[in-house]
Amino acid sequence: MRAEALKGHLDALLLATLEEGPRHGYAIKEALCEATGGRLDLPTGTIYPALHRLERAGLISGTWSVTAGRRRRTYQLTGSGVAALREARQNWSEFADVISSALRSTPWPITS
Amino acid sequence: MADHELIERELDVLAGRLPASIVDELADGLTETYQAQLARLGEPDAAAKATLAEFGDADTISAAFVRAAPGRAAALVLLAIGPLVGALWATALVTAQAWTWPVPIAARLTVGATLALLVTVLALTIRAKRHYKAVQIGAIGAACGFVMLDLTVLITAKVLATPSLLIACALAASLTRITITAQLLIRFR
Known part of the structure; x- marks a missing residue:
């Protein structure tokens, strides 16, 4: 699956990867890959701007630490992020129900 | 590394x-x-x-x-509201016959040149594709420039213009832009 297909859903996917606890950028990418069975073809580097956008929106917060001599930024969900994830799940569920109903292969009734 | x-x-x-x-x-x-x-x-x-x-x-x-940069978003907002503020001031200044005000020609030219420079900087900022630092610096520079420009025109008009509804609207537009610009600058932290 290409990055373009994720338009509008990437934020929710990133929030979902942080639901289990704080993660740094690469770990978030790995979690995303694992959760989707490796079907997401997303350049790792483009996850970072999305994380910064989510942080500016107050949905996640980042903290610095030092690991193996490198500076590492780790992110976790904020209260607003938890609420946004809940809402995104609800919206997706409703959207998926509507599209699934419309795409069901049941023949249309004859009206004439 | x-x-x-x-x-x-x-x-x-x-x-x-x-x-x-x-x-x-x-x-x-x-x-x-x-x-x-x-x-x-x-x-x-x-x-x-x-x-x-x-x-x-x-x-x-x-x-x-760069696409997600606060500077790019700020530049787009400033470019979008600029023509409205400019049109209000142009109408107000023409109506108030601002060319009769005792303002030195050098000062008038400086204001005009500054305005042209700020618009150019904003246009270049939103055209930048890869240089995040340039986008941020361009947007901060233009935002500060517009605050200074608005304050200059605002004070000049307050001192020299005969009070009118158009002048009041132009002053309000400048004050609104200063407020919006300050809020945009806060997001740069």
Whole structure:
């Protein structure tokens, strides 16, 4: 699956990867890959701007630490992020129900 | 830092375009990716090439940061509201016969040149595709410039103009733009 297909859903996917606890950028990418069975073809580097956008929106917060001599930024969900994830799940569920109903292969009734 | 020339080169390019804190974060991600690829492939050159393919090249990454930059959003807002504020002031100044005010020609030219410069800076800022630092500096410079320009015109009109509804509307527009610009600047932290 290409990055373009994720338009509008990437934020929710990133929030979902942080639901289990704080993660740094690469770990978030790995979690995303694992959760989707490796079907997401997303350049790792483009996850970072999305994380910064989510942080500016107050949905996640980042903290610095030092690991193996490198500076590492780790992110976790904020209260607003938890609420946004809940809402995104609800919206997706409703959207998926509507599209699934419309795409069901049941023949249309004859009206004439 | 990752121990491979290709990765170091990518980080050097990114360091020229992005703030140090972002480059530090990307360096950590690149190193993690490189180590995972090295464990998988066992050969440094192949691992470095696979890392860059997986991580994305410097142009792709910096372009993604520029698209999400607060500076770019601020520049778009300032360019969008500029014509409205400008039209209000133009109408108010023409109606008030501002050319009769005792303002030196040099001061008038300076205001005009500053306005043209700020619009050019904003246009260049939103056209920038990969240089995040340039976008941020351009937007901050233009935002501060518009605050100064608005304050100058606002004070001049308050002192020299005969009170009218149009002048009041233009003053209100400038005050609104100053408030919006201040809020945009706060987001740059």
